[in-house]
Structure formats: structure tokens, C-alpha cells
Amino acid sequence: MDRRRNLSAKALSEVNPNMAIENRDVVDYWSAREDECGLGVDWADADKRCWRCGCEAELELCHIVPDSRGGLREPSNLVLLCNRCHREAPNVSDPRYMWVWLRATCEPFYDTLWFMRAMDQYVAMFGKAPFEGMDEAAIPADEIKSLFRQVLRETVVHFGEGHLNPVTVACVMHQVEQILQAKATSDVD
Numbered sequence: 001m002d003r004r005r006n007l008s009a010k011a012l013s014e015v016n017p018n019m020a021i022e023n024r025d026v027v028d029y030w031s032a033r034e035d036e037c038g039l040g041v042d043w044a045d046a047d048k049r050c051w052r053c054g055c056e057a058e059l060e061l062c063h064i065v066p067d068s069r070g071g072l073r074e075p076s077n078l079v080l081l082c083n084r085c086h087r088e089a090p091n092v093s094d095p096r097y098m099w100v101w102l103r104a105t106c107e108p109f110y111d112t113l114w115f116m117r118a119m120d121q122y123v124a125m126f127g128k129a130p131f132e133g134m135d136e137a138a139i140p141a142d143e144i145k146s147l148f149r150q151v152l153r154e155t156v157v158h159f160g161e162g163h164l165n166p167v168t169v170a171c172v173m174h175q176v177e178q179i180l181q182a183k184a185t186s187d188v189d
Contacts, residue, residue, distance in 0.1 A: 021075060023047040023059055029075035034099070040106030040113065050082035052089075052106045053113035057082035064098040066091045084114070084163065118169035130173045131180075139180060151175045 031043040040054040059080040065071030090097045107113040
């Protein structure tokens with residue numbers, strides 16, 4: 001039997017710093033030390049969902065203290081984030097800020113962070129909530145879906161992103177709202 005199988009992830013990284021650390025190693029370390037309350041994920045799902053946005057995604061090992069600032073590649077200095085959240089994570093030497101950021105910016109429900117960011121962008125851009133003052137119940141759901149598909153065909157994802165960014169989603173919502181308002185106005189005439 002390979003004696004390295006009995007070594008902890010920390011010991012493995014000391015023997016071979018390039019040795020792979022598994023997501024489960026990071027979850028096991030932190031679930032014994034941090035409360036999941038206020039995170040974007042439950043510990044039961046933390047090996048497959050981003051700890052900030054809760055999206056089920058290919059997770060990246062994100063250093064709490066960056067490698068360039070002396071942070072070690074071991075579970076005690078790693079969290080699991082999707083690519084989008086990893087790019088926004090703090091890159092500072094003080095480890096407290098990772099946990100402050102995770103708890104301050106997460107959403108309590110899986111898969112909602114980026115939609116909520118789009119809603120915030122919409123309000124910032126247009127000064128009101130999407131579809132405010134409209135009677136959405138009077139519009140058939142199939143019509144709304146069809147309009148979203150139509151407008152989405154005219155959008156693109158930034159190269160290398162893999163997802164529409166929140167500003168693009170806000171613009172799509174506004175375009176759909178404008179189409180619906182124009183239709184409601186023409187129906188009245």
C-alpha cells in the first residue's frame with residue numbers, strides 16, 4: 001500500500017507541494033472550524049458548490065492569503081469558489097478579509113447571486129426595479145419567455161467568461177420591459 005494515502009493533505013503538500021488537494025479536503029478542514037451560517041453554501045454541498053454564490057460549478061482552489069504573499073497551498077489557506085467569484089475574491093495578506101467578504105457578499109439561496117447582481121445593476125441604470133408598475137400577471141408566461149429568447153439572441157458573452165454578466169442581464173430585462181410596454185401602449189390605442 002502507498003504510504004502517502006495515509007498522509008493528510010497538509011503533509012502531502014509538504015512532501016510534494018504540487019500534490020493535488022481535493023475539494024473534500026478543504027471542506028473537511030473548514031467544516032470543523034467555521035460555521036456555515038452566512039456562507040452561500042451548506043457544508044453538505046460545499047465540495048461541489050461555490051462558497052459565495054452557491055452555484056454548482058467546477059470549483060477552483062482559492063488562496064485565502066495569496067501565494068505571492070506567502071500563502072500556503074493547504075486546506076487551511078484555501079476556499080472553494082467558482083471562476084467568477086474567484087476573480088472577485090480579496091487578494092490581501094490578512095486572512096480575516098476572505099471570511100468577511102464571503103459572508104458579506106453571498107446570497108442565502110443557491111444560484112441567485114448573479115441574478116440579484118443583475119437586479120442591482122438594473123436599478124442603478126434605470127432608477128427603478130424591473131417591470132415596476134407593470135401587471136406581469138396579465139402577460140402570459142410563454143410570451144415573456146419568447147421575448148427573453150428573442151432578446152438573448154442579440155447578446156453575447158464576453159470572451160472567456162462563459163456566462164452573461166449582470167449588466168447584460170439587466171439590459172436584456174430592460175429590453176423585454178420596453179417591448180412589453182410598447183405592446184401594451186399599442187393595444188390601448
